[in-house]
Amino acid sequence: MRELIAKYREKGFKLTPQRLAILNFLDGNTSHPTADDIYREIKKNYPAVSFATVYNTLQALRDRGKVAEITIDFQKKHYDPDIRPHHHIICTECNKIADVFQDYSEALRLPYNIKGEFQSTGNHVNFYGICKKCRNLSRYVSKRENKKRRTKLCA
């Protein structure tokens, strides 16, 4: 945490109590929170905190490459304080997200027709699945609203 502070103080990143709370919440967090998740958490200790502050801080961190936004949820952005390259798996029942640390770059070669059109700079894999908890629940629950499940282009 000490180092965190030092790390951010450079580059005119002012450290306010609100920001420290946000930084602290994010540090080592593997839950991929949304802005709202963060807001509700920070509000516990800083009841006057504003939504704008959360967004401002996230933008500041994002612009400095300290958090990543992940494209996995249709409704809202999720933030990831772990900026090491990695992938994600999301439970299609409860939307729980987990990290997948594994480099597939070697295997993810683009087909020739694409290589002519695009110069690839990176890749990110979204895995879909059912988490353990939901798998157990589904024993007792009839598979309702199956038709409403989104069509995913899953391989």
Next chain:
Amino acid sequence: MRELIAKYREKGFKLTPQRLAILNFLDGNTSHPTADDIYREIKKNYPAVSFATVYNTLQALRDRGKVAEITIDFQKKHYDPDIRPHHHIICTECNKIADVFQDYSEALRLPYNIKGEFQSTGNHVNFYGICKKCRNLSRYVSKRENKKRRTKLCA
């Protein structure tokens, strides 16, 4: 197109002129349009068409597994009338999206720790890159707003 109509008429899917226009626009379309793209296109021939109709139709198609939504753009949903399993590459400069038809499932094995927690049902790869057009442009344009580029968890 004849078959398209027959295909949708089953299951109480009523075919209105507006829907036919949408179906027609989507049929074989590889541009991954947003709801707004579709709306603006349909409006050319049906100036009175409503946004709600576009969304309603997309929902109906989605619920019947006839179009997929793709998670690649932070701002809005893109729709894909091609529901064969495939992946995408997006230009980080102009957001152009292209299809990547290649099955990487064999290589995309989950690490053991995840296998215990999730039962995987599918995967989707987002590639990032620069398209040919933007690559050429960038010769003449200074690399502005480089700092504002989002941190992507690219491998």
Next chain:
DNA sequence: TTACAAATTTAGAATTATTCTAATTTAGAT
């Protein structure tokens, strides 16, 4: 054909996530 119920269309309001604004406060430097 005609009649009809159920599905669809529509304008506009509502909702939700995110960004912007402008006045006030605060952090960090001197």
Next chain:
DNA sequence: ATCTAAATTAGAATAATTCTAAATTTGTAA
């Protein structure tokens, strides 16, 4: 202690999407 740039705040603005309720249309069956 002073000062300025940066950060905070409430609330308004924006943008994508969904909802509502009344009017219209479709497909079907008499």
